[in-house]
Amino acid sequence: MTTVANGVNVQALLDAREVLKTAPEAAQFVWRASSKWQNGVHSTTTVKEFFGLGQEQTHKNEAVFDADHPDVFAAEDNGITPIEYLLVGLASCLTAGVASVAQNRGIQLRSVEATLEGKHDIRGILGADADVRNGFTDIKVTFNIDADASKQDIEALVAQSQKRSAVFDAITNPTDVTVEVA
Amino acid sequence: MTTVANGVNVQALLDAREVLKTAPEAAQFVWRASSKWQNGVHSTTTVKEFFGLGQEQTHKNEAVFDADHPDVFAAEDNGITPIEYLLVGLASCLTAGVASVAQNRGIQLRSVEATLEGKHDIRGILGADADVRNGFTDIKVTFNIDADASKQDIEALVAQSQKRSAVFDAITNPTDVTVEVA
Numbered sequence: 001m002t003t004v005a006n007g008v009n010v011q012a013l014l015d016a017r018e019v020l021k022t023a024p025e026a027a028q029f030v031w032r033a034s035s036k037w038q039n040g041v042h043s044t045t046t047v048k049e050f051f052g053l054g055q056e057q058t059h060k061n062e063a064v065f066d067a068d069h070p071d072v073f074a075a076e077d078n079g080i081t082p083i084e085y086l087l088v089g090l091a092s093c094l095t096a097g098v099a100s101v102a103q104n105r106g107i108q109l110r111s112v113e114a115t116l117e118g119k120h121d122i123r124g125i126l127g128a129d130a131d132v133r134n135g136f137t138d139i140k141v142t143f144n145i146d147a148d149a150s151k152q153d154i155e156a157l158v159a160q161s162q163k164r165s166a167v168f169d170a171i172t173n174p175t176d177v178t179v180e181v182a
Numbered sequence: 183m184t185t186v187a188n189g190v191n192v193q194a195l196l197d198a199r200e201v202l203k204t205a206p207e208a209a210q211f212v213w214r215a216s217s218k219w220q221n222g223v224h225s226t227t228t229v230k231e232f233f234g235l236g237q238e239q240t241h242k243n244e245a246v247f248d249a250d251h252p253d254v255f256a257a258e259d260n261g262i263t264p265i266e267y268l269l270v271g272l273a274s275c276l277t278a279g280v281a282s283v284a285q286n287r288g289i290q291l292r293s294v295e296a297t298l299e300g301k302h303d304i305r306g307i308l309g310a311d312a313d314v315r316n317g318f319t320d321i322k323v324t325f326n327i328d329a330d331a332s333k334q335d336i337e338a339l340v341a342q343s344q345k346r347s348a349v350f351d352a353i354t355n356p357t358d359v360t361v362e363v364a
Binding site: 006007008009012013016017018020021024027028029030031032033034035036037039040041042043045047050052053057059060061063065067068069070071072073074075077079080081082083084085086087088089090091092093094095096098099100109111112113114115116117118119120121122123124125126127128129132133134135136138139140141142143144145151154155158159162164165166167168169170171172173174175176177178179180181182 | 188190191194198199200206209210215216217218223224225232234235239241242243245247249251253254256259261262264265266268269271272273275276277278282291295298301303304306307309311314316317318322325326336340344347348349350351352353354355356358359363364
């Protein structure tokens with residue numbers, strides 16, 4: 001039997017699955033972010049702490065992200081736009097899924113690249129047409145994968161990644177968001 | 183009349199709204215991202231170019247984002263998780279909206295901070311319970327805003343920001359995502 005080395009500790013994840021089947025409270029995570037307005041439409045958002053496995057957790061490092069709008073929106077372009085962050089999340093979630101599923105199926109990956117295109121009619125956010133939605137019209141993801149597997153097996157990897165992707169679900173299905181002023 | 187200085191060029195946005203009402207093709211944007219798998223569930227995603235106003239556009243700077251999973255997922259924590267990027271997008275979109283609406287309404291902002299919590303039952307992504315969704319259970323956003331305005335006016339700012347937010351729409355409503363293997 002060949003051992004593949006995609007760097008995913010699949011056994012730990014399979015063990016966690018078994019443990020969480022009988023300990024659902026440990027599976028309740030809370031991801032957090034805090035943002036500060038800088039100026040104009042520029043803000044910085046910090047991510048460090050989260051809750052999971054029944055206790056407070058922390059990332060190794062605090063991460064800070066600038067978001068702004070480019071000069072075609074009469075802004076200073078100090079960072080990518082908020083909606084582009086959704087593409088970052090989608091790309092990385094599907095890619096992590098491909099690596100995990102490949103590891104589980106004994107498929108050695110050599111390279112995984114994805115390109116994403118999110119169509120967006122900005123008449124919505126500008127209030128130019130009430131019939132145009134604010135968010136993406138649609139998103140297309142194209143994977144280029146070099147792996148020790150047939151095209152069919154690679155397509156099955158990608159399909160399984162979608163099926164278990166947190167971000168794919170969050171974008172393709174609705175989520176309740178409550179917004180309050182303290 | 184007092185002029186407020188939130189740093190948003192509202193006049194340019196109002197002008198764009200008028201122009202795009204009669205030139206809908208210029209309002210068709212395409213946001214792009216490209217990702218590369220590194221190892222395990224670690225990937226890097228690059229954002230630089232986009233399409234809008236009828237032509238190719240580019241951000242001033244290329245931005246590269248690491249995504250990974252923390253050690254409680256048996257991973258190396260080389261970056262925040264993919265799903266946390268959705269909170270970054272949501273925080274920054276609503277904040278940009280608050281600044282823009284405040285500028286339009288003549289309200290001087292002094293500080294805008296938001297904290298976000300996204301609940302997530304990870305039994306979904308681990309395949310421990312087929313009835314648990316993969317994405318967030320729900321998201322709560324809490325704004326702390328110091329501005330030259332009443333609590334009621336501040337709440338109205340936040341409500342209007344939600345109403346025009348690209349990311350709020352993308353998370354609360356479904357979007358079609360097509361995933362292909364090249």
